[in-house]
Amino acid sequence: MENKMDINQVDIEKFVYRTERMYQRWSDLLHGSVSLSPSKAEVLPQALMELGSASQTLQVATEELRQQNEELTETRNLLEIERQRYKDLFDFAPDGYLVTDLNGKIQEANRACSQLFDIPQQNLTGKLIINFVTLDDRHKLRCQIAKLSKMQKVGEIIICCQKKDGGFFHAALTATSVCNHQGKVTGLRWLIRDITEQQRVKSTQQSCDLDLSKNRPLHKYCRREAVPLGNDIIWYVNSGLVKLSSLCEAGTEILLGLIGEGMVFGASLTSQQIYQVTAISDVELVPVMQTEIAASPGLSHVILPKIKQRLQQTEYFLAIAGRLKVEDRLWNLLEYLKQDFGQYTPMGTRINIRFTHEELASACCTTRVTITRLVQCFQQKGLISFDNRRHIIIHDAV
Numbered sequence: 001m002e003n004k005m006d007i008n009q010v011d012i013e014k015f016v017y018r019t020e021r022m023y024q025r026w027s028d029l030l031h032g033s034v035s036l037s038p039s040k041a042e043v044l045p046q047a048l049m050e051l052g053s054a055s056q057t058l059q060v061a062t063e064e065l066r067q068q069n070e071e072l073t074e075t076r077n078l079l080e081i082e083r084q085r086y087k088d089l090f091d092f093a094p095d096g097y098l099v100t101d102l103n104g105k106i107q108e109a110n111r112a113c114s115q116l117f118d119i120p121q122q123n124l125t126g127k128l129i130i131n132f133v134t135l136d137d138r139h140k141l142r143c144q145i146a147k148l149s150k151m152q153k154v155g156e157i158i159i160c161c162q163k164k165d166g167g168f169f170h171a172a173l174t175a176t177s178v179c180n181h182q183g184k185v186t187g188l189r190w191l192i193r194d195i196t197e198q199q200r201v202k203s204t205q206q207s208c209d210l211d212l213s214k215n216r217p218l219h220k221y222c223r224r225e226a227v228p229l230g231n232d233i234i235w236y237v238n239s240g241l242v243k244l245s246s247l248c249e250a251g252t253e254i255l256l257g258l259i260g261e262g263m264v265f266g267a268s269l270t271s272q273q274i275y276q277v278t279a280i281s282d283v284e285l286v287p288v289m290q291t292e293i294a295a296s297p298g299l300s301h302v303i304l305p306k307i308k309q310r311l312q313q314t315e316y317f318l319a320i321a322g323r324l325k326v327e328d329r330l331w332n333l334l335e336y337l338k339q340d341f342g343q344y345t346p347m348g349t350r351i352n353i354r355f356t357h358e359e360l361a362s363a364c365c366t367t368r369v370t371i372t373r374l375v376q377c378f379q380q381k382g383l384i385s386f387d388n389r390r391h392i393i394i395h396d397a398v
Helices: 001-029 044-091 111-117 136-147 196-210 290-295 298-319 326-341 357-364 368-380
Strands: 097-100 107-110 157-162 166-177 185-194 217-223 233-239 241-248 254-259 276-279 283-289 342-345 348-351 385-388 392-394
Touching: 044 111, 097 111, 111 185, 111 217, 136 157, 136 185, 166 196, 166 217, 233 290, 241 342, 254 298, 254 326, 254 357, 290 298, 298 326, 326 342, 326 348, 326 357, 326 368, 357 368, 368 385
Parallel strands: none
Antiparallel strands: 097 107, 097 185, 157 166, 166 185, 217 283, 233 283, 241 254, 241 276, 342 348, 348 392, 385 392
């Protein structure tokens, strides 16, 4: 592009030079510096006037062309500076960035990707992204690419990637579709984060979770059975699901939380006067004394993230209750249950816990009759269905 701009500049300079020479000759003729034969003297003044007018017009046009060329040159320089700035942001980003076609063939890769895969940056171009994924996770990545090609929304996926030297690392992949001006998907952009350390910490915490059930009594409760709280106990759910609820002035049950495997609850974690804990399924609970938590930094380190998880769930339930339409509340609740208690099936995501319409109604702050009507409506729309054991299945294609 630079050579082309230089040639245009030379052409303009030549044009300016020729125009100035023509104007000079016209000026000499007009002021009599060049002698003429008598036969041409009569038509000369008019011709010279027309020539002078044309010459002045050419000079104005020449100046405008020069100015436009300077503006174009300045714009090109600004665009080049901006392009380089974004290229630097791309190249020096702390996380890995890739641009691929719809088949997953790498078109661009930044330096962080080069370091992650231990391959020179220029050597990544032209390779398939799936070649850097372990065999067990390749199907997961192919499904992600297929959805992105159809402009479907996808979430973050966790996969195991392999390096050139044979080493492995855990990666969190986030992707988005690239569309042209016609709205057609032409490529994919990928963000790759190395979460090996986070996975290690998570694995360590899970190991500690397993230790919570060691050397402690295991309390078992059947489905629909009430669970006593105890003032100085934090209950750890070893398996199953319990429901936390309260009663309003009208005597209607209000759902406060759903505590699944690996989560905690206790009387000290609530300020409600009326607080009930009911087993939704058969559960196994492990009691952990508060005095024990206070005396053990390691145990506190394990319990704290679980309390955080409980607070996040409470906020989510508050957000659901704040939706104006009951239909939106129910659908948001089903999405939460799908995320936290769902299991993939060929038909969709099955919620492994069976909920009564009364329980769904208490979570959505409405009546059982309304929930029954909405559930039937969702079924008619093809949003949900039920398996032979009456578990809700949320259809993933929706």
